[in-house]
Amino acid sequence: MDKNDLIFTQIQPLLNYFTELIPLNAEEQHLVIELFKPRLYRKRQYALQEGDICNQFNFVVRGCLRMYKVDDKGNTHILQFASENWWISNIGSFHERKPSGLNIDALEDTMVLQISHENLLALYTQAPKFDRIFRVLIENNFVSLQKRLLQNISSTAEERYLSFLENYSHLSNRLPQTQIASFLGITPEFLSRLRNKQAKNS
Numbered sequence: 190m191d192k193n194d195l196i197f198t199q200i201q202p203l204l205n206y207f208t209e210l211i212p213l214n215a216e217e218q219h220l221v222i223e224l225f226k227p228r229l230y231r232k233r234q235y236a237l238q239e240g241d242i243c244n245q246f247n248f249v250v251r252g253c254l255r256m257y258k259v260d261d262k263g264n265t266h267i268l269q270f271a272s273e274n275w276w277i278s279n280i281g282s283f284h285e286r287k288p289s290g291l292n293i294d295a296l297e298d299t300m301v302l303q304i305s306h307e308n309l310l311a312l313y314t315q316a317p318k319f320d321r322i323f324r325v326l327i328e329n330n331f332v333s334l335q336k337r338l339l340q341n342i343s344s345t346a347e348e349r350y351l352s353f354l355e356n357y358s359h360l361s362n363r364l365p366q367t368q369i370a371s372f373l374g375i376t377p378e379f380l381s382r383l384r385n386k387q388a389k390n391s
Contacts, residue, residue, distance in 0.1 A: 199227045202250050203302050206274055210322055217316045224308040230254070230295040236277075237293040243282035245303040246323075249275050252299025253360065255368065258291050267372040268334075270296075272360055276326055296364065341374060349373045350383045 200222050207213055207221065225248070230236055236254060237243050247254065249271050256277055257267040268291065271277035282289040283306060304312065313320040340349055350373055354361055361369070370380040 203248050220316055224312055225302040225304050228301050228303055230299045232295050232298050235294045239292050240288050243279040243289050244305055246278045247301040247303045250300040252297040254293055254299055255296055256291050256293045265371050346375045
């Protein structure tokens with residue numbers, strides 16, 4: 190397999206993703222191949238550290254990233270998991286060009302396709318279709334975060350766990366219990382009790 194074939198193989202999941210939203214012509218596909226760059230993050234490697242400016246918008250080809258905040262007491266609060274065909278970025282830092290208050294790291298060896306802020310603006314200019322695509326992506330992200338915030342203030346731990354199983358069913362057996370508990374805002378011990386209860390009811 191030559192270099193061009195390898196690049197196309199790596200970029201194919203992203204081309205498929207875009208095509209399902211809005212079909213791309215040959216020129217638009219070429220822009221994706223040109224402007225998105227593959228990057229491998231090893232397990233526990235940072236894709237973004239607190240205090241740095243978020244320079245990349247990431248599409249996960251394989252593996253899993255998490256976005257999180259560590260509070261003053263050393264507790265980890267996970268905002269998002271991103272696995273295959275999901276996007277992850279600190280959107281505020283990315284668009285405002287301000288230091289991030291969040292971290293992004295790899296929970297598994299993770300291959301992403303990423304586009305820089307500069308190249309994303311170039312993509313919008315050269316192919317306005319992507320302006321619409323990324324607006325939808327950001328709107329969907331905003332809706333998801335609103336739902337998650339509402340869940341955290343109005344749902345029980347069990348309801349949050351059931352929602353996690355619905356939205357992240359493909360990750361429930363891939364992630365350590367400590368990571369899922371952190372995402373749900375509960376202790377691993379309480380999560381274990383919820384899992385046992387769920388197993389008995391199923």
